[in-house]
Amino acid sequence: MLEADVAQALVEARHGDPFAVLGLHTDAAGALWLRVLNPQAAAVSAVVGGQVVAPLTARGDGLFEGRLPGKARVDYRLKIQWAAGGEGEYADAYAFGPQLSDDEIRRLRDGNEARAFEILGSQPVTHGDVAGVRFAVWAPNARRVSVVGSFNAWDGRRHAMRLRHDVGVWELFVPHAQAGDFYKYELIGADGHLQPLKADPYARSTELRPETASVVAPLPPKRRLPPGRAEANRRDAPISVYECHPASWRKGRDGGFPTWEELANTLPAYVAGLGFTHLELLPISEHPFDGSWGYQTLGLFAPSRRFGPPEQFEVFVQACHDHGLGLLLDWVPAHFPTDGFGMARFDGTALYEYQDPKEGFHRDWNTLIYNFGRSEVRSFLASSALYWVERWGVDGLRVDAVASMLYRDYSRPSGEWVPNHHGGRENLEAIALLQHVNEVLGREAPGAITVAEESTSFPGVSQPTYLGGLGFHFKWNMGWMNDTLRYIHEDPIHRRYHHHQMTFGLVYAFSENFMLPISHDEVVHGKGSLFDKMPGDEWQKFANTRAYLGFMWGHPGKKLLFMGQEWGQRGEWNHDVGLPWHQLDDARHAGVRRWVGDLNALYRGTPALHRLDCEAQGFEWVASHDEESSVYAWLRHDGQGGSVLVVCNLTPVPRHGYRLGVPSTHGAWREVLNSDSEHYGGSNVGNGPQALAVQALAAHGRSHSLALTLPPLATVFLVPA
Structure with a gap:
């Protein structure tokens, strides 16, 4: 019989090694004893070969034990009579050996x-x-x-x-x-x-x-990326991303969260119909608080139950691929919330997080920072990244808050952070982790991509790890976003004093593989929507919105646009309600959406606008210093003889006969897109479909030039005729 103190430790759940006493054991004399702990049982018997061989004696508090006949170990089952009524025959958890090999x-x-x-x-x-x-x-x-x-x-x-x-x-x-x-x-x-x-x-x-x-859920099977996805994710491919918060893109039939099936039936077709190449979802990994938009996640392996059973996510992924879209997921390895049921002090110690709050507590978000240097945490995060790509078939990850990972003094005053072992501010463990994650994905899931939301000038974010970089494929260009949004917010009469804000991004545009982001962060917390940022009356707001989007699509770098901004949404994004789709009843908003669709079509179909997005050889200024007119003009090249001329007039003054120096290799140019076209809600000023002859008149340091009509507050695209 089991000693009283050991029995007491079992029934009080204090025993640290239950396998040493529960299940089948042999005593010093070679006799077999069976012990079972089941407080919900009224009686327990041992069954061998379908026959009851020994009723077990109740020791109290759910502990049963008894001696079995013979001395040879046997395969047994437990016949249990339940205190609540009924009985059944069951295998015993303590009859099985170690589970991990x-x-x-x-x-x-x-x-x-x-x-x-x-x-x-x-x-x-x-x-x-x-x-x-x-x-x-x-x-x-x-x-x-x-x-x-x-x-x-x-x-x-x-x-x-x-x-x-x-x-x-x-x-x-x-x-x-x-x-x-x-x-x-x-x-x-x-x-x-x-x-x-x-x-x-x-x-x-x-x-x-x-x-x-x-x-409990089965492990999803391995999935291969669709044929051609690796090609579609390359740095010389057209990449135009529609960023979406699925919970508020469109509400479900019952007015609540849409199901994956409902989203699969609508969202991919809509995004593909507008010509975007990729769809990016704000985090769909499980999270406790709706208001975090998924960025405070505690389920790095679980598709959120908000959208129905996790297995339905497979339907949505397949729908994206059926429409030719790459699917990117926002992924959050920087921090996690402090909820008691989560990872915080998981075993009574700082296990997943740093022990010292100067390293382990995020002051901005009241969250905990992963202990990036701990090997088990490293495996946890790298496995999560691979899981979404390998087991769900997504095409890549956009990694959130990278800057907060890279620097130990991120958002911390002097004295409130712990230097690295060299005395510096860089988080060397986080750097090593990000490199490791990117190497794992590159090795185990070739063709998938990672995109860094990194807001500082940390070098080599999109450089390969073998060159000392972090190994991301692309980096969000936060500097470009901030500068250009500040500029476009200015009244056109004052833009001459801020002219450099639209050109400064070209100083560093090719130092990384950049993506130009107009993301969810720019349309919340009092910042106003893209449309709301624009100065002027209603006509000017629409014109500015179209012109800015044209500037963005003509600028070097991959594109990202948050949902609702494709039609110039009025009012900030509200995660609690669906998008204001009724605004599209206004022909002017519908015109903005047509403009975005046509921009995507031109971008995808014109190698000069994407093939050298990340190469200095793909860009050439034509006019960058006309502050008085607020005019910008540049050429995009594909490296194989193809070119596009992009011209922005960011004042409401039409300019006729505006002369731009152009290469003499092309005898004429033709306007192919004009944001001021009446098709998009503009005033229809422009150059028409006819070819515009290049003249042997010097301008902008070139021997030949072109005379154009520049519509007010507009962007035009021209190609060789």
């Missing part, structure tokens, strides 16, 4: 496991004829860990787990648990105190908020 333990211990999601978390498996779920969780400093859930009445005494000491992982096979079961982990922390029930950091599915349980 030596190879899996070694891979976790090495700290570079790119697919930790195959090892940790909940995995439906079968042992012999017994189906169940293998649970495994990293909690090295916990004194005891149990998995609790809908399969054991949320009783932490029933399924205490086995500790694999080499890696600090607790594991257990729970017979008869299955996909769809709810679960969490119950831990006694390093200090001996019971922690709040913890959701699984590796959960692939969760309850809908405000509920917080993890849900």
Whole structure:
């Protein structure tokens, strides 16, 4: 019989090694003893070969034990009479040996496991004829860990787990648990105190908020990127991204969150119909607070339950690919929220986060910063990145808040941050992590891309790691965005004094592979929508909006536009309601949308506008110093003889006979797009479809020139006739 103090530790859920006493054991005399802890049972018997061989004696508080006949170990089952009524025959969790193989333990211990999601978390498996779920969780400093859930009445005494000491992982096979079961982990922390029930950091599915349980879900199969995706993601390809917050793009049939199926039936077709090449979703990984827009995530492996069962996400991904769209997801490795059911002090210690709040607490967002230097956290984050690409088939990730990761003094005053071991401000661990993530994706998911939201001048963000860079494919050009939005907000009469703000971006435009972002961040928190930023009366606001978008599409760099801005949405984006689609009843807004569609068509179909987006050879100024007229003109080249002339007149004054120096290699040019066309809601001033002859008159340092009509507050595109 079990010693009283050991029995008491079991029933009080204090025992740190339940496998040492529960299940089948041999005593000093060679006799077999079976022990079972199940507080919901009224009676338990041992069954061998379909026959009851020994009723077990109740020791109190759900502990049963008894001696089995013979001395040879046997395959047994438990016949349980439940205190609430009914009975059944079950396999015993403590009849099964270690679940993680030596190879899996070694891979976790090495700290570079790119697919930790195959090892940790909940995995439906079968042992012999017994189906169940293998649970495994990293909690090295916990004194005891149990998995609790809908399969054991949320009783932490029933399924205490086995500790694999080499890696600090607790594991257990729970017979008869299955996909769809709810679960969490119950831990006694390093200090001996019971922690709040913890959701699984590796959960692939969760309850809908405000509920917080993890849900057992099978591992999605591996998926290959569609043929041609690698080609479509190249730096010389046209990349035009529609950024979308799916919860507020269009509400569901019931006025709440749209389902993945509803989104699949509408969103990809809409985005593809406007000529965008990629769709980017704000974070869809599970998060507790709607108002964070997904940027405070606690489910880095779980598509949010807001949009229905996670498996429906596959339908949406396929719909994007069927429409020829690449799908990018916003991904957040910088920080996580402090909710008690999440990763904060997961095992009673700072496990996923830095211990020192000078390193581990984000003052701006009241969140916790991942401990980027810890190998297990490195594996967690790298595995999450690979998971979305490899298991869901998305085409790439836009990585949020990279600047906050790169600098230890980010948004911290002097004395409130911890220098690196060289005494500098760079977070060397975060740099190494980002390089590692990009290398993993490059090796394991070729063709996928990563895009950095990085707002500083940190060098080499989009340089390969073998050259010392971070390894991203593209970087958001935040400087360009800030400068040009400040300029366009000025009344045209004052723009002459801010002329450089539209040209300064070309000083550094080819130092990185840039993407030009007019993102969600620019249309909230009192900043106004893109349309609202424009000065002047209604006519000028529309004209400015179209002209600015034309400037953006003609400028070197890939494009990104947040939803609603494609028609010049009035009013800020509100995540609680759907987009104001009724505004498209106004022909002027519909005209802006047609303009964006035609810009995308020209951009995609004209190699000079995209092939050398990231190369200095693809850009040539024609007129950059006409401050008095607020005129800008430049040439885009494709490196193979093709060119486009882009001209912006950012005052409301039409300019007739405006002469621009152009190459003598082309005898005539033809206007192909004009934002002032009546087709888009403009005044229809322009150059018409006829060819415009190049004349042997010097201008802008060239021997030949072209005389143009420049419409008011407009951007025009011309190609050789």
